[in-house]
Amino acid sequence: MPSRPAVVLLVCFLLLAGAVVARIQAGGPIEDVPQGAGEGNRGLFKNPIVEIRAQRAAAGVVVGGALAVAGVMLQCLFRNPLASPDLLGMASGAGLGVMAAAYVGFRTTSAVSEVGLGATGPPALFGALAALGLTYLFSQRRGFIDPPSLLLVGVIVGVMAASLTQFIQYLMPDRGMSAGRWLLGAIGDDISWRQSAMVGAVVVAVAIVTGRLGPWMDAATLGDDEARSVGVRLGWLRSWLFTGSAVLAASAVVLAGPIAFVGLICPHLVRLAAGPSHRALIVGSAMAGGALVVWADTMVRTIELPSGRLPISVLTSLIGGPLLIVILRRREPLA
Numbered sequence: 574m575p576s577r578p579a580v581v582l583l584v585c586f587l588l589l590a591g592a593v594v595a596r597i598q599a600g601g602p603i604e605d606v607p608q609g610a611g612e613g614n615r616g617l618f619k620n621p622i623v624e625i626r627a628q629r630a631a632a633g634v635v636v637g638g639a640l641a642v643a644g645v646m647l648q649c650l651f652r653n654p655l656a657s658p659d660l661l662g663m664a665s666g667a668g669l670g671v672m673a674a675a676y677v678g679f680r681t682t683s684a685v686s687e688v689g690l691g692a693t694g695p696p697a698l699f700g701a702l703a704a705l706g707l708t709y710l711f712s713q714r715r716g717f718i719d720p721p722s723l724l725l726v727g728v729i730v731g732v733m734a735a736s737l738t739q740f741i742q743y744l745m746p747d748r749g750m751s752a753g754r755w756l757l758g759a760i761g762d763d764i765s766w767r768q769s770a771m772v773g774a775v776v777v778a779v780a781i782v783t784g785r786l787g788p789w790m791d792a793a794t795l796g797d798d799e800a801r802s803v804g805v806r807l808g809w810l811r812s813w814l815f816t817g818s819a820v821l822a823a824s825a826v827v828l829a830g831p832i833a834f835v836g837l838i839c840p841h842l843v844r845l846a847a848g849p850s851h852r853a854l855i856v857g858s859a860m861a862g863g864a865l866v867v868w869a870d871t872m873v874r875t876i877e878l879p880s881g882r883l884p885i886s887v888l889t890s891l892i893g894g895p896l897l898i899v900i901l902r903r904r905e906p907l908a
Contacts, residue, residue: 641862644836662730670700758886834893
C-alpha cells in the first residue's frame with residue numbers, strides 16, 4: 574500500500590498536470606485555433622497562440638514552485654509556519670530592487686521584457702536579501718527570534734518596500750504605470766522559453782540542494798540541541814536556507830512580480846497532508862505551488878472585466894488571507 578507522502582505527491586502531480594492542460598486550453602479549445610497562423614513560428618508549437626499559452630504555463634510552474642519551496646525553507650529557518658516570502662517582506666523587497674534598477678537607467682516595462690534576466694536578477698536578489706536581513710535583525714530579542722515580532726516586522730518591512738516602490742513608480746510616469754500590473758503579480762505574454770528555462774534551472778538547482786538537506790531540516794525543526802546531537806551543521810544550514818530562499822523569491826519576482834501567499838498556502842497544506850518530512854514537503858510544495866499559480870493564471874484569463882485582467886495576486890490573496898487567519902487562530906507548531 575502506498576505511503577501517505579507518496580499519495581500526496583501523486584495528487585500534487587495530477588493537480589499540476591491538470592493545471593497545465595487547463596491553461597493551454599484556456600481561451601478556447603486548441604483545435605478551434607487556426608493552424609495556418611503558425612507559419613514562421615519557431616517555438617515548440619506550430620500554433621503561436623498555443624505557444625504563448627504553453628510559455629505562460631511554464632512560467633507559472635516555475636514561479637509557483639519557487640515561491641512554495643522558498644516558503645518551506647523560511648518556515649524551517651524560523652521554525653514558524655507563518656514564514657513566507659511575502660509575509661517577511663522578501664517579495665516586496667525584490668520588487669523594490671527591480672524598480673530601483675529601472676529608475677537608475679534600465680529601460681523596462683516589465684521585469685524581463687527588455688533588459689533581460691541579467692539586469693533584473695541581481696537587483697531583485699539584493700532587495701530580497703536586504704528585506705529578509707532587516708526582518709531577521711529587528712525581530713530578535715536577546716539573541717532569539719520572537720515569533721510574533723517576526724511576522725509583524727516582516728509585514729512592516731514589506732509595506733515600507735511597497736511604499737518605496739510606489740514612490741519610484743510615481744517618479745517614472747513614462748514607464749512606472751506600465752509596470753503597475755507586474756507589481757501586482759502577473760505573468761506577461763512576453764515571457765520566453767529561454768527566460769523560464771533560465772529561472773527554472775536556478776529553482777531546480779536550489780530545490781535539489783535543499784531536498785538533499787531534508788534530514789537536517791527535519792532535525793533542525795526539533796531544536797538546536799537535537800539537531801547538533803545528530804551532526805547537523807546549523808550555521809551552514811541556516812546560511813543556505815537564508816540565501817537560497819532569497820534566490821528563489823527574487824527569481825519568482827523577476828518573472829511575475831510579487832505574488833502573495835503561495836509560499837504560505839502550499840507548504841502548509843502539503844505538510845498537513847503528507848507530514849513533516851522535508852524531502853516530501855519540498856517536492857509536494859513545488860508541484861502544489863506551480864499548480865496554484867497556473868490555475869490562478871487560467872482563471873484570470875477566463876474572467877473578463879471591463880478594466881482588464883485581474884492580477885494573479887488578487888486570487889491567491891483571496892485564498893491565502895482566510896488560511897492565514899485559520900493558522901493564527903490554531904497556532905499550530907511547525908512539526
